[in-house]
Amino acid sequence: MFAHDTVAALVEATDLVNTLRDGADLLPDAAALDTFLVDHATSRSPDDLAGLAAVQALRPRLRAVWTAAGRPTNLAALVNGLLRDSDARPWIVDHGGGWGWHLHVTEPTAPLAHRIGATSGFAFADLIRMRETERLRICDAADCDAVLIDLSRNRSRRYCDTGNCGNRQHVAAYRARLRAG
Template sequence: MTLADLDVFLDRERFTGSRAHNDSELRDVRQLRVRLRGIWESNEDEAVQLINSILRTARALPQLVKHDDWDYHLHATTPEAPLAERMAVEAAMALVDVVRTGELQRLRVCAGNGCRAVVLDSSRNRSRLYCNTGNCANREHVRAYRERRSQPEA
């Protein structure tokens, strides 16, 4: 991920607040990705400890806010807080609900060959296996199709 990639991501997700636009901020966001990934790979008790650690470190104080063209929603940091801290708290607040509703099993790692992207399975039947960061599902389906086609007919 580059600074330009981060800019595109934040614009797409309509993430607001202050920005440093420097290598230090990018490094902090990269470290946050690693920290959040640990939640995907933990059991419930470990996930709760990691989430609470993020919220405690940021001294999160949830508040209802309304800005730009967004209706009321929760913020738990100030707009001036460092980007990685705001991102960490946003993720932790979302993950609180995942844990509270007993849906931690919806956090997975992509089943694509060689892919380590994380997946939040929001499908009704809890069957999503692949990320949406690449073409993992398509590659896997093509591979399976070619394998079936190469098998001699019985």
Template sequence: MTFIRDTELVLRATVELVNTLPHTDTTGEDTMVSVDQLEDFATRHAYTGSRTHDDRELAAVRGIRNRIHELWTVERDAAVPLVNAMLRDGKALPQLVKHDGFDWHIHASDPSDALAQRILVEAAMAFVDVIRADEYARIRVCQADDCRGVYVDFSKNGSKRYCDSGNCGNRMNVNAYRRRKADAPA
């Protein structure tokens, strides 16, 4: 794959965060509404640094989701000013770090910065890699009829069409099978 491990990990976390938005989910529900849900997300994606573990932190993280989601609504060149603004607003200062079993990788914000700021900067840094690798075509929105979930196509041949959040690929394949069966002569 084109992306290094830490970029891929951040892209996967970013996809999951964006897909907590109500308009990306087949159910239309916001799935980041409690501090516990944020705790689970931050723990699973190994976000380090200071944390307040409160409703204010939750509100701040919820507040960056639409901004990050915008990266899935634009082409590569239009993403550049969005990414640059995220880096500027997050006061990004890239540095190599090594921690928690992860080898050398880049953090671009201070561990004492707010979680939402660190998530925004990490997402922007991952998109820097996507843009520089000229792989923006892998930034996609699910093609299922009833889903607007986002994903990054990590497949070798770049042929993925559906997100992983709503079992969309299986659902669309079953629908296609049923249509073929219904159209087939008896």
């Protein structure tokens, strides 16, 4: 299916978008950004943490990709914008750490927001070329606006994994059935 680095990029983009949802900002400061990068095994330097504002500003642009997922022309324009604005320069590298040969899409010294923007842009480009953009979804729970990337074999995922949306919906459906019965 997708290359391992594509999957990692899609998961990171999903999680980054979901740091701004339901009116709350879960990436408010450098410490939160540091934790986010560690959790996603993204290389980082002190300079990167100073790039917080640019990373925060990337979120609406990434969310727009999810919103446009059913409209190929809009989607392509958004992805091309990400690639262009992040100064993407793809190259193949094996730097150890268990990844094997994989794609890097910016210079190592590029600003963090450029690295994430370009990596996401390439991963989205993969989805488009493989006609898999329906895997970009908004959570089905009525009270949740989180995004998700459905990497399941049969494309059956409906709920995000930011909290407990799947369980909550099942409980609500169960109660509704009890009331109806």
